[in-house]
Amino acid sequence: MTKLARDGRPLPMPNPTTQPFFDAARDRTLKLQRCPRGGVFFYPRNRCPCCLADDWEWENLSGKATVYSFTVDRMGHDSNLADRVPYVVAAVELAEGPRMTTNIVGCAPEDVKVGMPVEVSYEDVDDVTLINFRPV
Amino acid sequence: MGKRAAAIVALSEWAPQRRWDTPMFSMEASAQLAAETLADGEFEKDEIDGLVMSPIPESPMFGPSALAEYLGVQSNFNEVVDLGGATPAGMIWRAAAAIEVGICENVLVLCPSVPAPRRVQSAGAAPRGRARLSAYLGGDSWGSPQGQFEIPYGLVAATPSFAMIASRYCELYGVEPETLAKIAVQQRYNALANPKAINRDKPITIDDVMNSRMIADPLKLLELVMPCFGGSAVLVTSAERAKRAPHRPVFLSGYGEHLTHKSVTYMPDFIDTPIRMAADRAFKMSGASREAIDMASIYDCYTITVLLTIEDAGFCKKGQGGAFIEEHDLRYHGDWPLNTHGGQLGMGQAGLSGGMSHVTEAVLQLQGRADGRQVKKADLAYVNGTGGMMAEQVALILEGA
Numbered sequence: 001m002t003k004l005a006r007d008g009r010p011l012p013m014p015n016p017t018t019q020p021f022f023d024a025a026r027d028r029t030l031k032l033q034r035c036p037r038g039g040v041f042f043y044p045r046n047r048c049p050c051c052l053a054d055d056w057e058w059e060n061l062s063g064k065a066t067v068y069s070f071t072v073d074r075m076g077h078d079s080n081l082a083d084r085v086p087y088v089v090a091a092v093e094l095a096e097g098p099r100m101t102t103n104i105v106g107c108a109p110e111d112v113k114v115g116m117p118v119e120v121s122y123e124d125v126d127d128v129t130l131i132n133f134r135p136v
Numbered sequence: 137m138g139k140r141a142a143a144i145v146a147l148s149e150w151a152p153q154r155r156w157d158t159p160m161f162s163m164e165a166s167a168q169l170a171a172e173t174l175a176d177g178e179f180e181k182d183e184i185d186g187l188v189m190s191p192i193p194e195s196p197m198f199g200p201s202a203l204a205e206y207l208g209v210q211s212n213f214n215e216v217v218d219l220g221g222a223t224p225a226g227m228i229w230r231a232a233a234a235i236e237v238g239i240c241e242n243v244l245v246l247c248p249s250v251p252a253p254r255r256v257q258s259a260g261a262a263p264r265g266r267a268r269l270s271a272y273l274g275g276d277s278w279g280s281p282q283g284q285f286e287i288p289y290g291l292v293a294a295t296p297s298f299a300m301i302a303s304r305y306c307e308l309y310g311v312e313p314e315t316l317a318k319i320a321v322q323q324r325y326n327a328l329a330n331p332k333a334i335n336r337d338k339p340i341t342i343d344d345v346m347n348s349r350m351i352a353d354p355l356k357l358l359e360l361v362m363p364c365f366g367g368s369a370v371l372v373t374s375a376e377r378a379k380r381a382p383h384r385p386v387f388l389s390g391y392g393e394h395l396t397h398k399s400v401t402y403m404p405d406f407i408d409t410p411i412r413m414a415a416d417r418a419f420k421m422s423g424a425s426r427e428a429i430d431m432a433s434i435y436d437c438y439t440i441t442v443l444l445t446i447e448d449a450g451f452c453k454k455g456q457g458g459a460f461i462e463e464h465d466l467r468y469h470g471d472w473p474l475n476t477h478g479g480q481l482g483m484g485q486a487g488l489s490g491g492m493s494h495v496t497e498a499v500l501q502l503q504g505r506a507d508g509r510q511v512k513k514a515d516l517a518y519v520n521g522t523g524g525m526m527a528e529q530v531a532l533i534l535e536g537a
């Protein structure tokens with residue numbers, strides 16, 4: 001679920017299952033669940049999508065990733081983000097395996113490339129923390 | 137030789153419109169489409185014993201009973217399909233399978249996509265007479281992963297997702313933007329011969345596509361569908377009943393469906409789509425070879441969708457889609473007729489009815505009813521439906537009797 005930030009952008013509304021992920025982000029840590037069989041998965045779930053078991057444990061990750069793919073949104077497909085165009089929407093592949101949706105920040109949109117190494121970059125907005133990535 | 141248990145024998149299709157001048161409820165549109173389809177196939181209303189629909193606003197719950205009551209139909213098979221753009225293709229095989237197992241014989245498949253009349257009492261909530269979709273597509277519901285992990289980063293609507301797929305494909309296989317543009321140009325040529333196409337009088341060139349506005353890199357305006365209103369319906373019946381229908385029966389000889397993800401980010405591989413599994417199953421079931429296909433009717437929300445479908449449905453090897461498009465003439469009189477109605481890129485995307493246009497066009501071609509754009513030899517068609525973010529995939533093999 002989303003709520004609108006004071007500046008008008010949509011923000012995540014954590015729930016009991018996902019709250020530890022958002023709490024860690026606020027403390028500048030990228031934390032996900034690791035299943036002893038399937039490895040690290042994203043997004044947080046009550047059971048592992050590899051085997052549906054619940055013996056996963058939270059783990060602090062490296063924050064390293066590569067750009068799997070991206071686009072530059074020139075239109076603001078979300079009208080709540082229209083005043084931010086152009087912005088880079090990306091899927092990054094974490095060093096530990098899973099993919100995340102994110103924004104690439106800290107460089108011009110023209111400088112983003114598929115396969116580019118990036119690292120996590122936190123952005124506090126109101127009472128939640130967004131997880132962006134920036135070039136290494 | 138594949139399945140020959142059920143055939144499409146009749147249809148109705150409304151010309152897509154950017155603005156819809158005569159607002160009506162989905163149930164009203166369904167009644168009108170049903171009457172037109174029954175007339176096309178010379179069926180009596182009381183022969184109908186199966187209904188397949190998508191969710192309708194007037195009855196978000198209990199949809200089939202609402203529709204059966206409204207149409208005055210007593211029905212043995214009642215199905216709501218929710219597969220995004222793949223819904224119509226998914227509806228067709230469900231109807232055929234239900235007929236094959238013998239639970240019903242004559243199934244109406246309904247895809248109304250029209251704006252409801254204005255509410256007289258509530259001045260504030262007047263619906264606009266213009267095609268609009270919420271960019272969040274319901275993904276912002278409480279508890280939805282999309283609302284927490286996709287929407288805040290701008291991964292909304294569909295274009296950014298398909299743009300990311302195109303981005304990775306073009307990076308790995310070096311396909312030129314002009315090659316993607318050719319898909320839009322040749323489909324537009326086909327649309328010029330379709331009186332129902334929204335772009336029937338607007339030819340375009342490769343340069344027009346290349347010079348159109350960049351929307352989400354690398355996708356440009358003329359590579360995107362135009363949302364419209366419209367509606368369509370088809371009648372699926374048993375092989376036995378099909379013999380007494382006025383038009384050539386079109387058998388569903390093979391079908392397949394596959395699904396792996398909702399958000400594009402979690403697609404197992406951006407450039408190896410669920411189409412492969414769906415198409416492999418459909419071809420295997422039908423016994424038809426890829427080379428024998430006379431025409432392809434491929435879901436085309438974007439140009440990249442067509443290129444990936446050509447590859448993953450097995451018409452060429454992975455990475456060869458660009459070369460395939462350059463080598464073939466995709467026009468209705470060409471050597472590889474593709475989306476002879478103009479596709480949704482040329483005809484307009486009338487909600488779910490846009491997906492149905494790929495089915496209705498294949499049926500019209502196989503029945504020899506495609507008028508000014510008739511494919512010379514049309515006995516075997518490949519039809520494909522794509523839903524969501526390259527997520528829901530349905531493949532159909534249609535064969536003329």
Ligand SMILES: [Zn+2]
Pocket residue numbers: 035036037038039048049050051052053
């Ligand atoms: Zn597991």
